[in-house]
Amino acid sequence: MTALAFPRTDAPRRTSDDERARILQNPGFGSSFTDHMAVARWTSESGWGGDGIVPFGPLTLSPASAVLHYAQEVFEGLKAFRHADGSIWSFRPEKNAERLQRSARRLALPELDTESFLASVRELVAADVDWVPDPAGEQSLYLRPFMYASEEFLGVRAALTVDYCVIASPAGSYFPRGVQPLVVWVTDTYARAGAGGTGAAKCGGNYASSLVGKQEAAEHGADEVMFLDSSTHTAIEELSGMNVFAVTDDGRLLTPRLTGSILEGVTRASILRLATDRGLEPVEERLELARVLEDVRAGRIREMFACGTAAVITPIGEFRTKDGTWTVGDGGSGEHTMALRELLTGIQYGRVEDRHGWLTRLV
Structure with missing residues (x-):
């Protein structure tokens, strides 16, 4: 046409x-x-x-x-x-x-x-x-x-x-507090999407289904909610409107593997490309919640962050579940997290060379 x-x-x-x-x-x-x-x-x-x-x-x-x-x-x-x-x-x-x-x-x-x-x-x-x-x-x-x-x-x-x-x-900023570490509630009551459903599509129903989870998070004093897989409630998928990453002590950048129930974010894909510029090894795999929280507690995971078009890159400082609280690193904004954020926004605003040809001029 x-x-x-x-x-x-x-x-x-x-x-x-x-x-x-x-x-x-x-x-x-x-x-x-x-x-x-x-x-x-x-x-x-x-x-x-x-x-x-x-x-x-x-x-x-x-x-x-x-x-x-x-x-x-x-x-x-x-x-x-x-x-x-x-x-x-x-x-x-x-x-x-x-x-x-x-x-x-x-x-x-x-x-x-x-x-x-x-x-x-x-x-x-x-x-x-x-x-x-x-x-x-x-x-x-x-x-x-x-x-x-x-x-x-x-x-x-x-x-x-x-x-x-x-x-x-x-x-302006997506979060009222600006770029500050998020407190994230992990729900095992609600799921965002299931296998064979519309999780990989950007449709309103997925966001409507996340709202009750966000309300549950607010009841526990959290800024955001993290959803797990619908079949076992053991693997991390995404937040209500953002993908999730973790930085390990041995230089890996972990994110949940796309399974058909996770939105394929443009920011997510860009971060996977930019990771090597920071000397990080991008890894897409199934992220078991129990293992992630154990690695956070032990310091093997040093940083975590959420990303999306609206929020760009936002650090995660703390996880809360019905079983306890886990602080990521020192609870602040990690070095790699903020460096990736500066690199990404630098490209978007023309302050950093666009080596990947990602920008399209509109006016």
């Missing part, structure tokens, strides 16, 4: 310069939105069309829309970074496009080709370029592409009409 172009219809009323400046001083995360959004529609008869950049605003959604009843939707998350020269770049956006395609395939949704995905992101950022923050404090413009079954019907089958949108939100 020919890639979509996303022609622009300018918003008749834009956010004032003063109001936008006020928002960008302290954007938080996911609470303010730009003036435009990208849209497109797929139908089983005509394929993709109806593409454009239009004013941001409410969606027209029938109470009988399939997504409300059968949760047929997928989404992505990526960022636009302003460099010191004013140019704006994205980090490996083609990987987000490819993951959206895999997620759509798993949820029986139509796949949007990579060039159309990139065009939707590029044209939205161009329309709302003034919303991309200066890089002070690692601020960025968070982009949320999503696709949902909009057909008006009640019945268990794949929808014949599907809408695609991209919205944008200026973003």
Whole structure:
């Protein structure tokens, strides 16, 4: 198919310069939105069309829309970074496009080709370029592409009409406390996803299933929840929205092997590539919780951290379970953790040479 172009219809009323400046001083995360959004529609008869950049605003959604009843939707998350020269770049956006395609395939949704995905992101950022923050404090413009079954019907089958949108939100730190070591609660009550399910897809149902685990974590004074495999509840999988890594005393960088129930994070894949730049040996394997906690206690695991597009790299300082508490290293931010974070963000913001060709210029 020919890639979509996303022609622009300018918003008749834009956010004032003063109001936008006020928002960008302290954007938080996911609470303010730009003036435009990208849209497109797929139908089983005509394929993709109806593409454009239009004013941001409410969606027209029938109470009988399939997504409300059968949760047929997928989404992505990526960022636009302003460099010191004013140019704006994205980090490996083609990987987000490819993951959206895999997620759509798993949820029986139509796949949007990579060039159309990139065009939707590029044209939205161009329309709302003034919303991309200066890089002070690692601020960025968070982009949320999503696709949902909009057909008006009640019945268990794949929808014949599907809408695609991209919205944008200026973003600061994902966690209110900034880059501080997390306290993580390990739940053996709830699982995020099971074998053969949708764990490897980025769909809302996976995140909905994690919320009760996050509530349980909060009840135990923790910032985040760690989920174990659904069949044995013995192997580490991931947090509610982040992959997990551990740094050992002999220079290995451990992360759970992808099993079909763990999201294949873009940040995760990038860290595995960057590990060798730090002299670390990346290892993907089954991580048994009991062994990890034993190695934490004995000092064989020196550092642990979580990662994702929103949170970037965030250290883990402590684990809590119903059986006790384990402090990782000295409970602070590990040397390798913060060095990897500095390297990754340095590439994203153009402060470090992009030796892997990961950056795509948007504006």
